[in-house]
Amino acid sequence: MSSTPRFLQGTYAFTGAGLEKTVPLEGLAGLQVPDGHRAQTVYFRGGNPTEELVVVALLRDGVVMRLFPIGAKDAVHVPLSIVEDVEAPSTLELRVMAPEGLSGSVVVDLGVVEV
Amino acid sequence: MEETGTVEAAIPRQRDHRRRLVVVGNGMAGIRAVEELLERGGAEQFDITVFGDEPYGNYNRILLSHVLSGEETEEGIFLNSLSWYEENSIDLRAGVRVDRVDRFAKVVHDADGGQTPYDTLLLATGSTPFFPSMDGLHLDGVFTFRTLDDARSLLASARTHRRAVVIGGGLLGLEAAHGLATHGLQVDLVHSPQHLMNQQLGPEAGRVLRRKIEELGIRVHTGVRTRALLGTDRVSGVELPDGTVLEADFVVIAAGIRPNVDVALRSGLAVERGVVVDDRLRTSHPDVYAVGECVQHRGQTYGLVAPLWDQAGVLADHLTGTRPDAQYHGTRTSTKLKVAGVDVVAMGLPGPERDDDEFVVFSEPHRGVYLNVVVRDGRLVGATLLGDVRKTAFLTQAFDQALPLPEERMSLLFDLGAPDEATSVAELSDDVQVCNCNGVTKGKIVDAVAGGCTSLTAVMGKTKAAKGCGSCKSLVEQITEWAAGGELTVDESVNWYVPGVPLAKPELMAAIRERGLKSVSAVFRELAPGGVEDAKSKMGLTSLLRMMWPEGIEEERDGRYINDRVHANIQRDGTFSVVPQMKGGVTTPEQLRKIADVADKYDVGMVKVTGGQRIDLLGVAKEDLPKVWKDLGMPSGYAYGKSFRTVKTCVGSDFCRFGLDDSTQLGIDLETRYQGIETPAKLKLGVVGCPRNCAEAYVKDIGVVAVGAGKWEVYVGGAAGATVRKGDLLATVGSAQEVLTLTGRFIQFYREWGNWLERTYEFVPRLGIERVRNVLVDDSDGLAAGLDERVQATVDNYRDPWLEGAEPVTTGQFRPALPLGMPVVRS
Ligand SMILES: Cc1cc2nc3c(=O)[nH]c(=O)nc-3n(C[C@H](O)[C@H](O)[C@H](O)COP(=O)(O)OP(=O)(O)OC[C@H]3O[C@@H](n4cnc5c(N)ncnc54)[C@H](O)[C@@H]3O)c2cc1C
Ligand code: SF4
Ligand code: SF4
Numbered sequence: 001m002s003s004t005p006r007f008l009q010g011t012y013a014f015t016g017a018g019l020e021k022t023v024p025l026e027g028l029a030g031l032q033v034p035d036g037h038r039a040q041t042v043y044f045r046g047g048n049p050t051e052e053l054v055v056v057a058l059l060r061d062g063v064v065m066r067l068f069p070i071g072a073k074d075a076v077h078v079p080l081s082i083v084e085d086v087e088a089p090s091t092l093e094l095r096v097m098a099p100e101g102l103s104g105s106v107v108v109d110l111g112v113v114e115v
Numbered sequence: 116m117e118e119t120g121t122v123e124a125a126i127p128r129q130r131d132h133r134r135r136l137v138v139v140g141n142g143m144a145g146i147r148a149v150e151e152l153l154e155r156g157g158a159e160q161f162d163i164t165v166f167g168d169e170p171y172g173n174y175n176r177i178l179l180s181h182v183l184s185g186e187e188t189e190e191g192i193f194l195n196s197l198s199w200y201e202e203n204s205i206d207l208r209a210g211v212r213v214d215r216v217d218r219f220a221k222v223v224h225d226a227d228g229g230q231t232p233y234d235t236l237l238l239a240t241g242s243t244p245f246f247p248s249m250d251g252l253h254l255d256g257v258f259t260f261r262t263l264d265d266a267r268s269l270l271a272s273a274r275t276h277r278r279a280v281v282i283g284g285g286l287l288g289l290e291a292a293h294g295l296a297t298h299g300l301q302v303d304l305v306h307s308p309q310h311l312m313n314q315q316l317g318p319e320a321g322r323v324l325r326r327k328i329e330e331l332g333i334r335v336h337t338g339v340r341t342r343a344l345l346g347t348d349r350v351s352g353v354e355l356p357d358g359t360v361l362e363a364d365f366v367v368i369a370a371g372i373r374p375n376v377d378v379a380l381r382s383g384l385a386v387e388r389g390v391v392v393d394d395r396l397r398t399s400h401p402d403v404y405a406v407g408e409c410v411q412h413r414g415q416t417y418g419l420v421a422p423l424w425d426q427a428g429v430l431a432d433h434l435t436g437t438r439p440d441a442q443y444h445g446t447r448t449s450t451k452l453k454v455a456g457v458d459v460v461a462m463g464l465p466g467p468e469r470d471d472d473e474f475v476v477f478s479e480p481h482r483g484v485y486l487n488v489v490v491r492d493g494r495l496v497g498a499t500l501l502g503d504v505r506k507t508a509f510l511t512q513a514f515d516q517a518l519p520l521p522e523e524r525m526s527l528l529f530d531l532g533a534p535d536e537a538t539s540v541a542e543l544s545d546d547v548q549v550c551n552c553n554g555v556t557k558g559k560i561v562d563a564v565a566g567g568c569t570s571l572t573a574v575m576g577k578t579k580a581a582k583g584c585g586s587c588k589s590l591v592e593q594i595t596e597w598a599a600g601g602e603l604t605v606d607e608s609v610n611w612y613v614p615g616v617p618l619a620k621p622e623l624m625a626a627i628r629e630r631g632l633k634s635v636s637a638v639f640r641e642l643a644p645g646g647v648e649d650a651k652s653k654m655g656l657t658s659l660l661r662m663m664w665p666e667g668i669e670e671e672r673d674g675r676y677i678n679d680r681v682h683a684n685i686q687r688d689g690t691f692s693v694v695p696q697m698k699g700g701v702t703t704p705e706q707l708r709k710i711a712d713v714a715d716k717y718d719v720g721m722v723k724v725t726g727g728q729r730i731d732l733l734g735v736a737k738e739d740l741p742k743v744w745k746d747l748g749m750p751s752g753y754a755y756g757k758s759f760r761t762v763k764t765c766v767g768s769d770f771c772r773f774g775l776d777d778s779t780q781l782g783i784d785l786e787t788r789y790q791g792i793e794t795p796a797k798l799k800l801g802v803v804g805c806p807r808n809c810a811e812a813y814v815k816d817i818g819v820v821a822v823g824a825g826k827w828e829v830y831v832g833g834a835a836g837a838t839v840r841k842g843d844l845l846a847t848v849g850s851a852q853e854v855l856t857l858t859g860r861f862i863q864f865y866r867e868w869g870n871w872l873e874r875t876y877e878f879v880p881r882l883g884i885e886r887v888r889n890v891l892v893d894d895s896d897g898l899a900a901g902l903d904e905r906v907q908a909t910v911d912n913y914r915d916p917w918l919e920g921a922e923p924v925t926t927g928q929f930r931p932a933l934p935l936g937m938p939v940v941r942s
Contacts, residue, residue, distance in 0.1 A: 002230065003219040040219055113219040 006031060006039070008094050008110040016098030022057050022064070023096055025108070030093035037114045039086045044068050047075040047107035055097040056108060061090050067097075070106070133162040136434075137223050137233035139213045139378060141167020143176055144407025144423040145239030146195060147554070151431035153203055160435060163205045164231055166223070169262055170210035172197050177420065177552050177583050179266045183294030189263065190650070194579075216382035218400050235434065238379060238390060238398070238405040242372035242418065247282070251344025256365040260291045261372075269367065273298040276364035280304075280353045282341055283369035284311040286454060291367045292333045293455030302333045303361045305353065307340045315450050317465035319478060320499045323485040327457050327502070330483075336361075374409045374416055389416045394442040396430045406430055413445055422446035424554025449511050451504075451551045453586040457483065458504040460586075462514045464489045464497030472496070475524045486528045493520060495527070508540065508590055512547050540590075540597045549590055552583020557594055564598035571595050612871055613656055615649025616642050620659075620870065627663060634669035635660065655871035658757055661793050662866045665909040682916045683740055684755040690720070691740060692733040694754035695747050696790065699764040699782030699802075700728030700810075706749065713746045727761035727799060728810075729754070744917040751791070751917040757872070758793045759800075759862065762786040763811065767804030767821070774804035776821035781851050785819075785858060791916070792862060792909055795869035795878075800858075811835060816875040817861060818842050819854055827854050831861055831887065832879030840876045843884035846892045860891050860899060863906040 012025035033039045046056050048070035058066040070076050086092060094108055136152075138145045149163060157163075167173070174192045181187035200207040212226040216236060223231045244259035246252055258272070259265055273279070273295055281292040284306025292304045306313075310321025311328065325335050336355070344366060345352040352360045374389035385391040385399035389411030396404045396412075406426040408418060417423070425446050432441035449462030466489065467474040473490040482502065488510070489497035495513040500506065506528060513520060513527075520527065545558030555578045563577045574595045575581050581588040612620040616638065623642070632638050635656045639648045660668045683691035695710065710730055714722050720734025729752050735743055744751075753760045764782030768774035782802040792798075801812035802819040812818030814835035820828045826847055833842030845861065848854055864887070869878045879887060889895040891902075 002222055002224075003217050042219075115220045 016102035050104035140239035168212035180290035288369035553579040555580035613652035615652035694752035695749035765809035778804035834876035
């Protein structure tokens with residue numbers, strides 16, 4: 001057994017629906033934990049080029065696990081050194097919460113290992 | 116691949132209920148942690164695997180200095196033998212380096228491609244030597260001093276080279292320099308700070324230490340950086356900034372150490388100067404712990420052993436749940452060391468820092484003594500003791516526990532009618548660490564005594580106290596005495612013939628005879644407690660058995676010293692010296708020619724006339740020994756054995772105008788008769804033709820002096836070595852024949868009653884010459900006839916060992932490598 005790194009990363013567009021409501025990152029597919037494996041998130045990095053605060057949410061099977069707020073024109077790096085295992089066949093997914101009508105894009109990089 | 120322990124095991128295996136603990140690093144901290152764990156019943160909870168990239172069991176690194184200086188053998192420094200790992204069901208992967216830890220999968224990847232899963236991981240990877248940046252570090256002949264292999268390389272270089280430069284004047288550098296100097300090398304020590312051991316000592320103490328070091332013949336250069344190492348392939352010198360070049364056949368870099376964080380870094384753990392751990396020794400990743408020199412705790416890294424004992428204890432408390440709230444709060448190191456033979460104790464500040472700090476100093480550079488204390492607000496905040504460390508116990512405690520100090524500050528350094536040793540020992544609190552090398556507190560010593568150890572040796576055996584650098588031995592002794600309340604027993608074992616069999620010589624001989632034991636292993640099997648073999652006892656037993664069974668014993672070659680195994684004298688450089696027999700110092704032109712031819716043919720390093728009137732061919736390679744003997748065609752001169760060696764004679768009546776009798780002939784007769792007989796220690800004889808004593812017969816184990824009219828005086832128990840003693844007159848006899856008889860009787864008596872390795876100059880005074888005379892001359896005990904008979908049997912069974920050359924007794928008897936007998940394992 002050994003661990004395999006996986007990433008959810010890239011620059012993705014979105015249109016905000018209010019800071020309370022998650023919307024998809026256009027074109028970013030979720031990460032499905034394959035059978036017989038489990039996954040741990042290791043870190044999150046994010047960049048927000050817009051003029052407003054946005055929040056990136058990490059969801060497991062549609063349920064929010066973690067929130068990463070990113071200030072206007074700012075970036076964050078969160079080492080998730082306390083981790084919990086995500087068992088198969090769950091899906092991990094990144095969405096965003098942003099002021100209504102704000103359209104822009106965010107840079108995300110979620111580090112995951114599959115064991 | 117090995118099946119157990121790897122995830123890819125072909126057959127699924129029932130996981131046992133225990134947690135899998137994997138330890139990376141088989142050094143002092145890692146194994147100490149395992150020992151502490153076992154002590155707390157950890158064997159129930161953990162299935163333990165230990166990786167160590169050195170191919171050995173676990174040894175006391177501190178004692179490498181002693182190995183280098185020759186005070187300790189390699190075997191002597193092992194802490195846990197391989198059987199210890201087995202007994203505790205620890206899977207030791209010796210010689211296997213760990214590359215990386217997959218902390219998500221919880222698997223350790225090793226350099227052999229193995230994968231070992233863990234539940235709990237412990238990193239104890241120690242330190243690595245630091246290389247200051249300079250040119251030439253890649254050259255051959257550049258060494259470090261950290262591991263047993265390093266010590267071996269240094270020893271090998273010391274044998275074949277003359278000049279060494281040591282870079283670094285801290286603990287390690289001084290130890291290396293000292294070790295090399297004891298091998299007769301010319302040593303330069305270069306240290307870039309202004310004074311030696313600047314980490315622990317102030318400038319003045321550093322200067323006193325320097326004097327002591329220079330007295331050892333080491334040239335010390337302080338305040339000097341090295342610019343480059345010179346040489347093309349191999350190092351030839353060290354260049355200093357002013358252009359000076361110190362010539363060197365090899366160089367030792369001892370400029371400091373750095374925590375070995377390779378594995379931690381590659382595995383993504385938080386690393387600053389060392390692997391970052393919290394108060395429970397936990398790293399940034401759950402289930403991964405670290406102890407020892409590789410860790411950084413509260414910003415501190417450590418380079419001595421004392422802290423790692425504390426760490427190992429806390430870790431074991433925590434992991435086994437014995438004391439779940441155990442925490443490590445750092446160690447205030449007070450350093451107790453023996454550096455290059457000088458006792459050094461340093462704690463806290465080396466000197467005053469603030470205006471109102473009190474500073475008491477005593478310095479006597481000529482004697483190599485320097486003492487100081489720093490007192491702030493009535494509390495001890497620093498102390499340095501160099502050369503005289505009697506006040507260590509009190510000062511350590513005052514420092515550790517911030518005790519109030521006596522008004523008279525001088526009494527901190529000297530006993531001015533102040534508490535005598537016993538009271539001060541009594542006052543020490545139980546948790547004061549007495550032996551730093553092995554982490555033993557006063558409490559543990561007291562417990563050992565309470566648990567039935569009633570002698571110093573027993574306490575040392577039980578606790579390991581004073582088995583490191585030895586600087587604490589007198590304190591351990593005081594505490595043991597105090598704890599035993601005067602009930603201290605002398606070891607019974609001092610009366611044993613050999614340490615491994617609890618019998619004095621007469622009882623041992625009786626038991627051997629009764630059971631007819633004819634091999635060393637049979638003696639162990641029948642007479643040693645639990646039938647355990649003891650390496651240190653083998654030589655003595657072999658000698659005893661050969662004496663008791665002159666017709667022959669079941670030979671086991673490991674029961675002999677190297678010299679006896681190959682019938683030649685091992686020399687400093689690992690070559691051998693060959694001394695052919697030359698009875699009474701008399702030789703012939705043919706013998707001389709033959710010796711000269713052999714010396715040429717085998718290119719021996721030196722031909723030397725010995726103090727015992729023979730010719731020594733020095734520098735013969737081990738594998739050449741049988742050929743050399745064959746070409747010589749002469750019997751062995753026994754220059755090596757614990758046996759009858761030689762009879763030195765003067766020319767006596769044949770040629771000397773003073774000669775009263777034929778001393779030369781008598782010498783030859785004695786040597787012919789008793790050649791090769793094994794005795795408790797070596798035996799050297801002399802015969803002279805008159806009391807002018809040209810062949811020094813008065814200071815021989817047995818000396819014979821002609822006094823005229825056919826009479827001879829026989830002296831026994833003389834010595835002219837490290838001990839000088841004139842022999843005692845045993846008897847004056849009327850013929851050469853009587854000399855032969857009496858000598859044989861004495862030899863046999865000594866063989867039967869002498870202790871192993873006891874020279875005659877100890878043996879004769881122990882019994883008293885009157886007693887010896889009564890038994891041998893007056894036959895007070897009716898032993899004489901038996902002695903004569905048994906020595907005759909030995910004489911009849913004589914066989915020249917050099918004949919073995921043609922037909923080695925064991926394979927490898929004459930193979931080149933030194934048989935060091937190390938417990939090497941490779942998996
Ligand atoms: C010559 C000498 C004299 C000393 N004298 C004293 C003294 O008088 N007093 C004192 O207090 N201290 C002294 N010290 C320091 C003392 O030896 C150390 O403090 C102590 O050994 C540290 O223990 P450790 O277990 O942390 O490291 P080590 O004992 O160095 O053990 C670490 C072990 O881990 C192994 N290892 C490293 N990486 C890996 C890997 N990736 N895979 C497998 N194995 C690995 C190493 O090979 C090594 O065997 C001396 C040191 C030396 C070298
Ligand atoms: S001991 Fe006496 S006999 Fe022998 S050589 Fe010397 S003087 Fe001559
Ligand atoms: S005096 Fe002793 S140690 Fe020195 S060379 Fe002679 S035998 Fe060896």
